[in-house]
Amino acid sequence: MAPSTRRAYATGERSFTCYCQSMNRSPWPASSDLVEDYVTHLFNTGIASSTLSVYLSAIARYHVMHNWPDPTQSARLKAILEGARRMNGVHQDQRLPITPDLLRQLHSRLHLTSNQHIDQRMFGAAFTLAHHFLLRVSEYTSISPARFNPDATLCLDDVHYDRTMLRCTIKQSKTDQRRNGVTLTMQRAESPFVHDVCTGYSEIRRLLYPANFPFFMHASGRFLTRSDVTEALKKCLPDSCDRMRYSSHSFRIGGATAAAADGQPVDAICKKGRWKSASFQRYIRPFPNT
Structure with a gap:
């Protein structure tokens, strides 16, 4: 894993842990309901969709490493994310391909x-x-x-x-x-x-x-x-x-x-x-x- 990705995942784990502590809830292992609440919270703060995706990847990776069920794959969470993308718009990557x-x-x-x-x-x-x-x-x-x-x-x-x-x-x-x-x-x-x-x-x-x-x-x-x-x-x-x-x-x-x-x-x-x-x-x- 690239050092930059490792740092981004560590930030995502800290963000999720801090949110759970503020809600007096245990972060690990997380339930799908807890992750959905967390995503809704981040969405309301105006977080970029790309950053949100990284944070979710960090949560998923943490669960995989500990052999826990991945709580980021629920149908409800996917619906929440799709709604967030539609409201915020999808950032268009401007990088061009090497043909x-x-x-x-x-x-x-x-x-x-x-x-x-x-x-x-x-x-x-x-x-x-x-x-x-x-x-x-x-x-x-x-x-x-x-x-x-x-x-x-x-x-x-x-x-x-x-x-x-x-x-x-x-x-x-x-x-x-x-x-x-x-x-x-x-x-x-x-x-x-x-x-x-x-x-x-x-x-x-x-x-x-x-x-x-x-x-x-x-x-x-x-x-x-x-x-x-x-x-x-x-x-x-x-x-x-x-x-x-x-x-x-x-x-x-x-x-x-x-x-x-x-x-x-x-x-x-x-x-x-x-x-x-x-x-x-x-x-x-x-x-x-x-």
Whole structure:
């Protein structure tokens, strides 16, 4: 789980606990009625729907971790949430997708990211892997340039390939509350471009640093971070693109949009993106002109 998500969940747990204390009620384990009252209370305070969703996810996760029934799945609560969204309006995510064509344009401009050829190859592989496997940036970057979490960060040991396939293991993610991990596999026939970019970088990477270190590392030995990805993306975007509307998450959005445009089954898209509900539909965007 990303540090920012962990902090947000901790805030949600504290908010729920404080509410229960103010009502002289025990918070854990919570009943559906108690969570419904809490949501109504938050709605009346004018809380954003996005924040409300995070707080509910925190409550659900806490119950799953303790093997308690999830109180956030009641039909009445879903009706309350739907009413709240209709009254408040749904915030429109303005981020644009990285289209397959734009991804190739980014590759043609990798020389703008660094004067080190290895770093250019690293950014190209990171962009491509994130797009094809719908990765969250926290799943393939490190905590800082000098620190990583071996239980979460994608390492060289987690990436396997041969001439016909590419496979990577995501050890934990935002929706993987039990940290079971998931292995994502592609055949080279699906996209020779994706396979060759990622395996080509991997061949270089394995000669430089230990296999139990992060997969994405600079020539200097620094680990790739979220801010590195964002900065490199901004440098590579063509002048015709609105840089303010692209972020590291645009690779995940673009990958999901491209998969839907290719007619891939909903189940396959959800599995690849580790979505457990129809929330993936929020990621399907019209392709902008680039």
